[in-house]
Amino acid sequence: MIRVKYLIPTLFLAVAFGVSAQKTTRVNAIKANDYGVVYSLPKTSFEITLLVKKTTYRKGEFYPYAQRYLGIEKPITEDKIVYTLEDISIVNRGIPDKNNSFMVAFRPKSLEPFVHLREDGVIVTINANPESETVEELKIPQGLPPSVNPRNYLSQETLMAGSTARQAELVARQIFGLRSSRTDILTGEAENMPPDGNAYKVVMDEINRQEKALTELFTGSEQAEYFTHSYTVVPDERDIDRRVVARFSEKLGPVDADNLAGEAIYLSLVNKTPKVEMQLSERDLKRLENKLSDGIVYNVPGKAMLNIEFRNRTLANKEVDVVQYGTQDVLVRRMFDNTKQPIKVYFYPELGAIKQIIQ
Structure with a gap:
């Protein structure tokens, strides 16, 4: 049998360093669960991590x-x-979207179908073992003892x-x-x-x-030492215009957004995906509902520009993928009816988007 790979365009999964892997669990679609597996799609959250240097100065006795x-x-x-504030990293972390949980239902005659889920229920693969992730960690410089x-x-x-x-x-x-x-x-x-x-x-x-x-x-x-401090931003469907996500003080270090002792760190997020307005008839809406309920729903993230400013200086300006700015589509269930060689599907777990399909 010829194995064909469908390569999905690369997505901006991580804006910067700091991707951590989650454990996954294999769930078999068997008679006991009516050949169905419940999974969640993620929505985008941004983890903003500040690398901070704390310098302690002590005067000498004979100064x-x-x-x-x-x-x-x-x-x-x-x-x-x-x-x-020495550096900043931004990581796209997909968190489960409670409003987007689905059941992938396989036909009883399918060849031993199974799904891999993250610990939080987000879908990772179908009929395939997860690929090993390269875990990158934020490198903290060595300070002065x-x-x-x-x-x-x-x-x-x-x-x-x-x-x-x-x-x-x-x-x-x-x-x-x-x-x-x-x-x-x-x-x-x-x-x-x-x-x-x-x-x-x-x-x-x-x-x-x-x-x-x-x-x-x-x-x-x-004496110098380094540490990190993180903040999480979960966008909705609207643009973000210079939202204060944190503050920073030379005397206190990183503080919360509402602590006026520090200077503001601003985040802006601008949707770059054109919105297509569709006028669907009642019949078309019904067909769309049936389609979403009878297949494997996945995310098609939108593109956005993310900008972070501090003291009138741009700390980050990146193109990112945002699930909330995108749409959804479906892999029809009959794709998985092959009784000889099951189709394998790999997802970007942080986005719920398809990474690769192999048949």
Whole structure:
């Protein structure tokens, strides 16, 4: 038998990184369930994920002496936490549409028909095992770890000094001593040179670690960490014009849309699929109802432009698929009456649209 593949045009399933797979369940159409399987079609929701950097600044104990002893012009002079919006991702996630649940009914003589459903009931395949999904995860950058406690490296003389100014002077001398030791090792003039490459690395790393910790007593320290925060938007059949979906504050980070402590993040969604107005007679409407009730209903998503703005800057501008802007169609039941070689149907689970038909 010749196997023919019907390739469906590629859809914009994921706008950005971050697609997660759901487990599926095989449901057989057998006599016990009247050869019928109930399934749901999804509707579009957009999961908007913000990648946020949290930077913690700590002033150094000797910051007033940074210019005098080390020539540092702009040390950190106050403790503070600053949040910055580093990146944004948008993922098209299909959620079950409670108004679009159907039963796919097979004829008793069909060859062992079955359907794969997601855990939430959304249809994935007919007469075929689901294809393995490539799961992509949002990559969170590695932050800057907390600084080493500089007091671990202070000399006894520094600890016993009677004033902060005197302590700062002694620590500055210690920093210059470390720099001199490093230079001597690099030039081969040190009295006790490391015996091999491993020892060289250990010694240099320790000198750098001590210098950095002591210098931060003047410059201050900086620690950075990254995290994500997500919001969900479920459009209806209408366009969205600069809806506030979230807010962002440098002092608080991501906050809810109604929290005026943050600046607004706007989302716009414009339907690009021409709407065809059809005047159907009562007879045609009846035929359409019968067609939808006697086959496998699937979604034909519409196209839309999605735009996200923050501080008058465009963060995302993508063409996306939106189920709510599209229509529905039907695979007639007689397609599955073949008793020798069943037709296989693969869906885009996030959209309820047909991906591929194999017969």
